[in-house]
Amino acid sequence: MPGGSALFPPVERLRGTLPLPADKSISHRAAIIGSICDAPVEIRNFLGSDDTAATLAAIEACGVKVERLEQGRLVLLGAGLRGLKFPKTAIDARNSGTTMRLLPGVLAGQDGCFLLDGDASLRRRPMDRIVAPLKLMGVDIEALGRGFAPLRVCGGRVRAIDYNLPVASAQVKSAVLLAGLYGDGPTIVREPSACRDHTEIMLAAAGARVEKQGLVTRIYPAERLRLKAVDVPADFSSAAFFIVAATIIPGSEVVLPAVGVNPTRTGLLDIMEEMGADITRKPAPRAGGEPVNDLHVSAARLKGVKVPGEISGRVIDELPLVALAGAFAKGETIVSGAGELQLKESDRIRGIVDNLAGIGVDIEAFPGGFIVRGAAGRRPRGGKFKSLGDHRLAMLGAVAGAASRGGVSVQGFDCVSVSYPHFREGLMGLMN
Ligand code: S3P
Numbered sequence: 460m461p462g463g464s465a466l467f468p469p470v471e472r473l474r475g476t477l478p479l480p481a482d483k484s485i486s487h488r489a490a491i492i493g494s495i496c497d498a499p500v501e502i503r504n505f506l507g508s509d510d511t512a513a514t515l516a517a518i519e520a521c522g523v524k525v526e527r528l529e530q531g532r533l534v535l536l537g538a539g540l541r542g543l544k545f546p547k548t549a550i551d552a553r554n555s556g557t558t559m560r561l562l563p564g565v566l567a568g569q570d571g572c573f574l575l576d577g578d579a580s581l582r583r584r585p586m587d588r589i590v591a592p593l594k595l596m597g598v599d600i601e602a603l604g605r606g607f608a609p610l611r612v613c614g615g616r617v618r619a620i621d622y623n624l625p626v627a628s629a630q631v632k633s634a635v636l637l638a639g640l641y642g643d644g645p646t647i648v649r650e651p652s653a654c655r656d657h658t659e660i661m662l663a664a665a666g667a668r669v670e671k672q673g674l675v676t677r678i679y680p681a682e683r684l685r686l687k688a689v690d691v692p693a694d695f696s697s698a699a700f701f702i703v704a705a706t707i708i709p710g711s712e713v714v715l716p717a718v719g720v721n722p723t724r725t726g727l728l729d730i731m732e733e734m735g736a737d738i739t740r741k742p743a744p745r746a747g748g749e750p751v752n753d754l755h756v757s758a759a760r761l762k763g764v765k766v767p768g769e770i771s772g773r774v775i776d777e778l779p780l781v782a783l784a785g786a787f788a789k790g791e792t793i794v795s796g797a798g799e800l801q802l803k804e805s806d807r808i809r810g811i812v813d814n815l816a817g818i819g820v821d822i823e824a825f826p827g828g829f830i831v832r833g834a835a836g837r838r839p840r841g842g843k844f845k846s847l848g849d850h851r852l853a854m855l856g857a858v859a860g861a862a863s864r865g866g867v868s869v870q871g872f873d874c875v876s877v878s879y880p881h882f883r884e885g886l887m888g889l890m891n
Pocket of ligand 1: 631
């Protein structure tokens, strides 16, 4: 288990303006799509984190030149649609599911065989979900760990398919759409419910023909891709920790500037508003083709809600925070149809329930979800939290500590570097 413990004592209130790190999903996509453009791509505000570093290292291993300029500015010299080279050793996706599941989409159209591997946690996450559709597309791909990494992908001809996604997974959708760039006709992907659409937005900006009607996306084979500069907005999933912290800690008032608010990501805003949160959205200039808002959050009393499975694709990474908000609400909060949580960087249903129960929250797991009986604003006792090497559980523990009576010590806090290396400084900056 990486790292030592970090203590998060109770906080009286949070006040101030907090600039947030860049969006992780959009940064990954800018690097991956940039790698197959045929003109240099400038990316501004690229996220500096372990996961996105893994994607940059991966494309560099495949022959893409990456110039790292100051303050998150990068210039990528892409290889063109079919110019990626296979490295002599395995591409190391480290802890990053997005790297491991999106890259095979573009590798499907390259010459040669590529090997992808990751850390122990990534090796436990299912890869058959991308292997199955890519095989249908005629790609020679194998999950060598019997459904799990390492993955071997040998590129070549790609068949267009019409694919019903079995789960609302943006990673799987993206792998199929990226492979669809190399197809012999239009590829269609149908989502069971909405999940993030950053890949579609960026591919369209790069000149690919992408048509979207509700939950159905159609992509046509591309001749070449070119991206103008990509500006990455702040990450809604990172903002989410402070949206919930400022809501549940009485007397708080926090401004989160220039946050990406793509509606396929903002299920948490809908849930929090239904619970009674006080969040004001002010329009800000778009970035990377995505809508952006400044978010103003003030503390509020909450009531419990039911969160059904249909919305979970729009709030999947924020569901741990819904549990914590539920602990402060009046009444029950029930999250169901969220079995996907068990397949993240850790089994997040277990991680949420065991950790929150351990600090005094009344919470119970059931298959595919959990129920929280809220304490109507009473702060939980506090105690110990285990990150399980999962960045989102580590940050959940930190916010829980700030909102508790006795503080929370988070074991293995260092893994926050996966998405938000300066999280602790951000939280402390709001404590004045
Ligand atoms: C992501 C998609 C989601 C999300 C992950 C990032 C992406 O995963 O949980 O953190 O960037 O496409 P799934 O596709 O497994 O739902």
